[in-house]
Amino acid sequence: MAPVACSGRAVGCLARGLQAEPALKKYDAIVIGAGHNGLTNAAYLAKSGLDVAVLERNDYIGGATVSRELYPGWTYSNCSYVCSLLRPELARDLELPRHGLQVVPYGGGVTFKRDGDYYGNYYDHNRQYREMARHSKRDANAYERYATDVMKQTRLIRPYLLRRPPDPTSLKLRDLRDLLGFARSFTEMGEEGLADTLKFWTKSVGDYLNEYFETDVIKAHLGGTGVIGTALGVYSPGTAYVLLHHYMGDVDGNVGSWGFARGGMGAVAGALAKSFQAFGGEIICGADVDRIMVSHGKVKGVALRDGTEYRANIVVSNLDPKRTFLDVMDESDLPEDVVRKAKNFKIRGSSGKLNIALDGLPTFNGLDQNSPLMLGDMHFTDSLERLERAYDDWKEGTWSKDPYVDMLIPSQTDPTMAPPGKHMMTVFVQYAPPRINGGEWTDADKAGFEKSVIDQIAAYSPDFRDLILHCETRTPREIEAEVGLTEGNIFQGELTFDQLLFNRPFPGYAQYRGPVRGMYMCGSGTHPGGGVMAAPGANAAREILMDLRRPDVVPGGYADD
Amino acid sequence: MTDNYDVIMVGAGHNGLVCATYLAKAGRKVLVLEAGDSPGGAAASREFAPGYSVSSCAQWLYQLHPRVSRDLKLEKHGLELAARDLASVLLDVDGQHLSVLGPLAEGGRLGGEDRDAYKLFHEKTLKYAKLISRLFESRPPGLVEANLADRFALVKLGVRLKLLGREDMSDLMRIVLSNMYDLMDEHFDSPQLKALLSVDSVLGSRMGPRTPNTVFGYLYRRVGEVFGYTGVAQVKGGMGALGEAMAASARARGVELRLGSRVRSIDMFNGQVTGVTLASGGQLRAPVVVSNADPVTTFEKLVGFRNMETGMARRVSQIRCDGGAAKLHLALDGLPRFNGLEDAQLAQRLVIAPDMNYIERAFNAVKYGEYSAAPVLDISIPTVSDPAGAPPGCHVLSAIVQFAPFEPAGGWEGASAAAGESHREHFTRLVLAKIAEYAPGIREQVVASELLTPADLERGHGMKGGHWHHGELSLDQVMMTRPFPGATQYASGLDGLYLCSAGAHPGGGVMGLAGKNAAREIIKRGAPV
Amino acid sequence: MTSKSDQTMMLRTPFHNRVAAACELNAWGTWKGYTTPTAYTDVELEYFAIRSTTGVFDLSPMNKYRITGPDAEACLNRMVTRDVSKIRVGRVGYTVWCNDAGQVMDDGTIFHLGENDYRICAFARAIDWLHWCALGFDVTIVDESDEVAALAVQGPTSCAVLLAMGLAGLEQLKPFGLTTFPFEGATLTVSRTGFTGDLGYELWIAPDRAEALWDRLFEAGKPHIIKPFGSDALDLARIEAGFLQAGVDFVPAESAVRNGRSRSPFELGLGWLVDMDKPVFNGRRALRREQAEGSRYRFAMLDVDGNKPAQHSFILKGANKVGTVTSAAWCPTAKSNVAFAQIEMPHGAVGDELVAEIYYQRELQWTRVLAPCKVIDAPVFNPPRRRAVPPGSF
Incomplete structure (x- = not known):
């Protein structure tokens, strides 16, 4: 289905051909891709006084932070769908609220059990205790310890979100100083606290949860977060960190809580774009970059597929590392190790998405329609074993037959998503492989994938199927084709420890600088990684400004929260 | 009150013997108490069928630290290799075997x-x-x-x-x-x-x-x-011969080794270790006790959770130590024939695992407490290099089989999905069928067989969970977190009790380093005051 | 199925109907998810009921755990710092318990109900920790928080009230003693305990007898001037009596996110609860080390000059900040301005003279006061009636 409307929400992006003398214009910097990180990066460069252009292949901006009206009257956040990780320091500094962004927290959440019962996750602490205690008093009590322990890890990592990762192989003063700071925050945890941190980072989410809880459904409810967007199972070491990655955000200081961007996730990109434009930046849509031009080891600008060239001494790529180095850059312009590292970079597709227009609010087994549990994330996988088996399907090169879904109905909270009385449902699906048994996804595969998800939901909601007005199904194939995310990986690269911090995207290039002078990276493929955080874009801007010897206009993180 | 020992070692596994020998070398009076009838622990040989004997747990030697070997003069004390520099051969159904050395x-x-x-x-x-x-x-x-x-x-x-x-x-x-x-x-x-x-x-x-x-x-x-x-x-004579050589070395250094002497408990008084109580009832005193048992057995069974603080008991109970490997021993009435392999090549390490996905699928089963329908095998036919392990003309095949759970639902003797077969019989048949794909005639050559599951390994060697390495060797359980925070550096966190098993740093494998490092630490720290 | 979890936000205690009827101010707070009154009529008047007649506090939300089995004593003895074997059947003991690092997880009371039968009352939820503590012991642990309703009956006339209610012989019950009475076909357990520092008792009963108990109590108490009191009055009374409150005066160790924010019993002035002669108990190794190497902080009870409560104040020694106040109040009976503070060693010894930096406002104007204060060695309120047996008629 063709897009009915482009919603950057009243963002005046210039269509190609409407600008004057494009080939002659030389910018201070060009950002490839109008994803949220590209826009954030561009906004800071522009704020510092540079003449910046953002080139976007699609007719609309946002990348995976997008709202689209694919069915008249309904708005889909058809890629990313909830908001918590967006750094408040950046939202405030770039005046995103003034530019139209409002993030509304949602409560609730529920995992339905096969036996007809469910586990509900209430926003209110006491109520959540009671619900958990209904399943196990011990688990309800252990949850307090769990929350404390996870918070310890969260506090450790949060101050590093708005900083570049130190390079442990470097002997430069700044890196050594960063490393020392790192070491200090580690030693503050104490001997056993630090040992716990080492264990946490190398452990599977399943093993981690087993240390606290005894109830399957509670472990499954909490554990799903450890594999979202990741081609690993709940028993794979390293997934406890992925859990943390989803906990480290906040809505107005409530660490770990999530919200909806009013108007869909496109509102985030829209506000960023307006902020950028307010600083004098220029967004050019329909500009499909063919290659980054390099001459004598220096960046010269970019060339589009239609032959148009834009000149700039600084080019920032918001694309994922594979697309950046293996697609828009010429192998002959790159050192051998970068090509090899880019080829080996893990960016596996593991998830899919269904966006559904509903004629009304569906009912779910055992749950009152007015229950606050309906407002949050809903799941149908009630044990770690079922989660793990869903991953086994991915390993075999097929979509999960008993998929894990992260399903929300944002129209219960945000009235702009659907007409009154109607609803919009977003269904994130784990797992979907990038290729089916080694081959491309076919339409039949896509239909099979869609069926497995619809069947999963319908098994718990008798009226669901009849309420469906329209369903957009996105397998990794569609995500890659539309958004440009290689293999449809939502994080622009796996969040495994071999690809985090100084390893992200790969060793030697983790500080946003590319291998060619004037070339930078600012996407989620760089530290601190995926999610609508905007931190990579901001951190990259700080490095660029430093290289240009311009004042740092990028804020640091808030302390001790 | 003391029995004049400086150190009591619980268990005569290879690390225990190494540790005891180094301690004796440093002038300590050491008593080693071993529940079994032979020294070596998991470095053991056993006669599993009349006339057929085999390394019952570890089967290859490939990590023993040269310094340990030298310091303990193991060759002098009888350690002899039947073969060395053996290649690993990945078997191929069509005989296109890959060899790596x-x-x-x-x-x-x-x-x-x-x-x-x-x-x-x-x-x-x-x-x-x-x-x-x-x-x-x-x-x-x-x-x-x-x-x-x-x-x-x-x-x-x-x-x-x-x-x-x-x-x-x-x-x-x-x-x-x-x-x-x-x-x-x-x-x-x-x-x-x-x-x-x-x-x-x-x-x-x-x-x-x-x-x-x-x-x-x-x-x-x-x-x-x-x-x-x-x-x-x-090792000539099987891994048990290594245990014997280490025991001989220890004794030569003046270590007192008592076999068949099971320790019931490690005793504490006022937060300090005082000695051990034997299963036979006697008590022995020493200011330092070293445990060669795995950490979970040491803390849960021998010391007892009630004798330590709760946080420590919680740490111990969270060690992941369920094994995933079983052992199959076959007594054969002749040399098996593998497609495309010369007889001489049968001395090498033979591996069945056609591709990585095969291994991954084999692993999937154990996540859910099941055994692999198509397992990964690491095969040794020790009698090719060391014929003494079987009657003349006969042979022994020993295979590490992965993956097997500690126990499938219903236990190993419980009924399997296959009619009339227990899980043990069913799994044995699956493994044999797998070998037969590469050595078609082997089923007719089998005189006797034995499957040692992780549960059997726990029973036989006292290793909790039947895990070879005394605890999973994953990154959250190595180095500064092995066996658990608060008990690293061989000091257990309980005064006077030290750890020297594979459950301590660096971990499993017949290396001898856990024993050697522990000895150094014990000498340095000495007995608690 | 809505009954499962989509009930009202708040729980109600078994006394709720009576409490709600008495709560004229309609001033509600929450305690462990239960709706509980912060005040019924007037905090001041409620406080004076505790100190002059009889006050009644609904204690039902308190965490209560039952530990039974052959190893019950051994298990508790390993868990808490004091020697549980010295708490005989029919006695109650106040104690703290630590984690392995010797940091206080909580304080509470252990009721020795019978042979191999204990109840432990705790501020924080402890069922998870109790299960970990039970590893290696033959014990059964039950969370009976919701199965036991409780009232604190505190004040000089409290014994008289309970005697009037028919609890014959209660006057012989010693402080921290425990006894039972038949009550409407059930068992009423009475302990001479409380959190007010005054003569007082705590009554424990099955929830279905709760309203009957309330009614009988208030009927018998009428001539002795009985009043219910809320959490605000209790807070005042406990500060005056020198009692610490978990979550206020210290952070329960396993809920502290930041390293170093928890405290040891020595640092809370509770060293007298630690029995180092026990061969093993949680925190022993760390506490022994602390004894050898010294504590980081000291608990200090401060007598503060003036009448401005030193809430949230910094404590200064000369120009240096050496501590912070955790609880503070003007104590109406003792006529004294008390603060509890955590002072960095080596400061804060009894007699040490310090300064409290107090901020207060009158009609929106904030004022900073540097009030001299002195570390005192005992609570400002500690009347003989609290210990007297029989308590006599006051």
Whole structure:
């Protein structure tokens, strides 16, 4: 289905051909891709006084932070769908609220059990205790310890979100100083606290949860977060960190809580774009970059597929590392190790998405329609074993037959998503492989994938199927084709420890600088990684400004929260 | 009150014997108490059928530290190798076997590119293994409450890392956390080569090639090469002979070794270890007790959770130590014939694992408490090099079988899905059928068979969970977190009690380093005052 | 199925109907998810009921755990710092318990109900920790928080009230004693305990007898001037009596996110609860080390000059900040301005003279006061009637 409307929400992006003398214009910097990180990066460069252009292949901006009206009257956040990780320091500094962004927290959440019962996750602490205690008093009590322990890890990592990762192989003063700071925050945890941190980072989410809880459904409810967007199972070491990655955000200081961007996730990109434009930046849509031009080891600008060239001494790529180095850059312009590292970079597709227009609010087994549990994330996988088996399907090169879904109905909270009385449902699906048994996804595969998800939901909601007005199904194939995310990986690269911090995207290039002078990276493929955080874009801007010897206009993180 | 021993060692496993010998060498009066009738622990031989004997747990020697071997004068005390520098051979149904020994990979369907790539890979990973091996040769450093020695160790590690060069250093820091599957795909095309190396990364553990951390498992095994082993070696008389040689060395140093002497408990008074109580009832006193038992057995059974603080008991109860490997022993009335293998090649290490996905699928089962329908096998036919293990003309086949749960639902004697068969019988038949795909006539040659499951290993060797390494060797349970925070550096966290088993740093495998490092620590710290 | 979890936000205690009827101010707070009154009529008047007649506090939300089985004593003895074997059947003991690092997880009371039968009352939820503590012991642990309703009956006339209610012989019950009475076909357990520092008792009963108990109590108490009191009055009374409150005066160790924010019993002035002669108990190794190497902080009870409560104040020694106040109040009976503070060693010894930096506002104007204060060695309120047996008629 063709897009009915482009919603950057009243963002005046210039269509190609409407600008004057494009080939002659030389910018201070060009950002490839109008994803949220590209826009954030561009906004800071522009704020510092540079003449910046953002080139976007699609007719609309946002990348995976997008709202689209694919069915008249309904708005889909058809890629990313909830908001918590967006750094408040950046939202405030770039005046995103003034530019139209409002993030509304949602409560609730529920995992339905096969036996007809469910586990509900209430926003209110006491109520959540009671619900958990209904399943196990011990688990309800252990949850307090769990929350404390996870918070310890969260506090450790949060101050590093708005900083570049130190390079442990470097002997430069700044890196050594960063490393020392790192070491200090580690030693503050104490001997056993630090040992716990080492264990946490190398452990599977399943093993981690087993240390606290005894109830399957509670472990499954909490554990799903450890594999979202990741081609690993709940028993794979390293997934406890992925859990943390989803906990480290906040809505107005409530660490770990999530919200909806009013108007869909496109509102985030829209506000960023307006902020950028307010600083004098220029967004050019329909500009499909063919290659980054390099001459004598220096960046010269970019060339589009239609032959148009834009000149700039600084080019920032918001694309994922594979697309950046293996697609828009010429192998002959790159050192051998970068090509090899880019080829080996893990960016596996593991998830899919269904966006559904509903004629009304569906009912779910055992749950009152007015229950606050309906407002949050809903799941149908009630044990770690079922989660793990869903991953086994991915390993075999097929979509999960008993998929894990992260399903929300944002129209219960945000009235702009659907007409009154109607609803919009977003269904994130784990797992979907990038290729089916080694081959491309076919339409039949896509239909099979869609069926497995619809069947999963319908098994718990008798009226669901009849309420469906329209369903957009996105397998990794569609995500890659539309958004440009290689293999449809939502994080622009796996969040495994071999690809985090100084390893992200790969060793030697983790500080946003590319291998060619004037070339930078600012996407989620760089530290601190995926999610609508905007931190990579901001951190990259700080490095660029430093290289240009311009004042740092990028804020640091808030302390001790 | 004392029985005049400076140290009582609980268990005569190889690390216990190594530790005891070093302590005796330093002038300590050491008593070693072993429940079994022979020394060696998991380095043991047993007659599983009349006239047929086999290394009942570990079957290859490939990591024993040369310093330990030298210091204990093991050759003088009877250690003899029946064969060494044995290649690993990945069996192929069509006889296109791939063989790997040291930097050389050949045969199979290996292309020239992969052969060269393997040489480079071998060289690079050997460098990494060398660095890791240095860490294995001393106690793990403290992190925050580090003393001068710890700081020095950390600095040394840092310097060694830097000395690797920027590229290799960052490469090591990246891959050590990652999984074998992806690393193999990065380097090679040959499914056989990828599979053979992957087997090394998951042997004895509950991980598949896709599991992050398995590269560490691979480097862990490669440490053997740093210690002088190209390929694997076979001990004459089976691994039990190694145990005997170590026992002889210990006795020669004045260690008193009592076999058949089961320790019921490690005794504490006022937060301090006082000695042990024997199953037979007697009590023995010493200011220092060293446990060669695995950490869970040591703390839960021997000390007792009630005699330690709750946080420690919680730590112990959270150690992951369920085994994933079983052992199959076959008594054969003749030499088996494998498609495409010469008889002489049968002395080598034979591996069945056609490709990485095969291993991964085999692993899937154990996640759900089931055994693999198509298991991974690491096969030894020890009687080829050492005919004394079987009646004349007869042979023994010994195979490490992965993956097997500690116990399937209903227990190993419980009814399986196959009609009329227990799980034990069913799994034995599956493994035999798998071997028969490569050695078609083998079923007719079987005179007797024995399957040792993780549950059997727990019973037979007192290893909790039947885990070879006394606790999973995954990154959250190694180095400064092995066996658990608060009990690293061989001091157990209980005054006077030390740990020297594979459950302590550096971990499992017949290396002798846990025993050696522990001895050094005990000598340094001495008895509590 | 809505009954499962989509009930009202708040729980109600078994006394709720009576409490709600008495709560004229309609001033509600929450305690462990239960709706509980912060005040019924007037905090001041409620406080004076405790100190002059009889006050009644609904204690039902308190965490209560039952530990039974052959190893019950051994298990508790390993868990808490004091020697449980010295708490005989029919006695109650106040104690703290630590984690392995010797940091206080909580304080509470242990009721020795019978042979191998204990109840432990705790501020924080402890069922998870109790299960960990039970590893290696033959014990059964039950969370009976919801199965036991409780009232604190505190004040000089409290014994008279309960005697009037028919609890004959209660006057012989010693402080921290425990006894039972038949009550409407059930068992009423009475302990001479409380959190007010005054003569007082706590009554424990099955929830279905709760309203009957309330009614009988208030009927019998009428001539002795009985009043219910809320959490605000209780807070005042406990500060005056020198009682610490978990979550206010210290952070329960396992809920502290930041390293170093928890405290040891020595640092809370509760060293007298630690029996180092016990061979093993949680925190022993760390506490022994602390004894050898010294504590980081000291608990100090401060007598503050003036009448401005030193809430949230910094404590200064000269120009240096050496501590912070955790609880503070003007104590109406003792006529004294008390603050509890955590003082960095070596400061804060009894007699030490310090300064409290107090901020207060009057009609929106904030004022900073540097009030001299002195570390005192005992609570400002500690009347003989609290210990007297029989308590006599006051």
